[in-house]
Amino acid sequence: MKIKVGIGYDIHRLDTGCKLILGGVMIDFHKGLVGHSDADVLIHAIADALLGALGLPNIGQIFPDTEVWTQNLDSKKILKYAYGMVNKMGYKISNIDTVIIAQEPKLSPYLDKIRESIASMLPVDVKDIGLKATTHEGFGPIGSGEAIASIANTILIFDKEPKP
Numbered sequence: 001m002k003i004k005v006g007i008g009y010d011i012h013r014l015d016t017g018c019k020l021i022l023g024g025v026m027i028d029f030h031k032g033l034v035g036h037s038d039a040d041v042l043i044h045a046i047a048d049a050l051l052g053a054l055g056l057p058n059i060g061q062i063f064p065d066t067e068v069w070t071q072n073l074d075s076k077k078i079l080k081y082a083y084g085m086v087n088k089m090g091y092k093i094s095n096i097d098t099v100i101i102a103q104e105p106k107l108s109p110y111l112d113k114i115r116e117s118i119a120s121m122l123p124v125d126v127k128d129i130g131l132k133a134t135t136h137e138g139f140g141p142i143g144s145g146e147a148i149a150s151i152a153n154t155i156l157i158f159d160k161e162p163k164p
């Protein structure tokens with residue numbers, strides 16, 4: 001059996017007047033993530049983990065922030081692209097494991113909804129999606145509430161012959 005492992009990471013600055021979207025779920029908070037797209041750090045990290053496992057360019061190269069067509073891009077489209085490449089190359093997702101690093105807001109009330117949201121975007125059972133939230137213990141830009149980051153790992157297993 002052929003197995004591939006990928007890791008992804010993303011960080012975005014927090015600011016007032018922006019929406020806070022994590023894993024496709026709107027989080028009620030007085031600040032949101034700043035970015036060229038919708039700045040969903042969790043989806044960005046997952047997409048980069050999927051692409052990285054396949055040895056493909058990262059989302060910054062595929063969806064550059066210098067292009068008008070990527071302005072305000074819904075990150076679900078980025079994840080759909082990444083999964084499309086997984087499928088095209090003949091793999092399936094075995095599992096995804098993620099961490100959101102945020103001093104605030106407290107994310108525990110949202111974790112199940114976020115996991116369900118991710119599962120609805122990918123052919124992955126909710127039980128195969130790990131999601132943790134942690135703080136940065138007051139240290140650095142994340143700890144001072146200036147940013148949120150996310151890390152994702154994925155395991156892909158060879159499922160079938162690649163599509164042409």
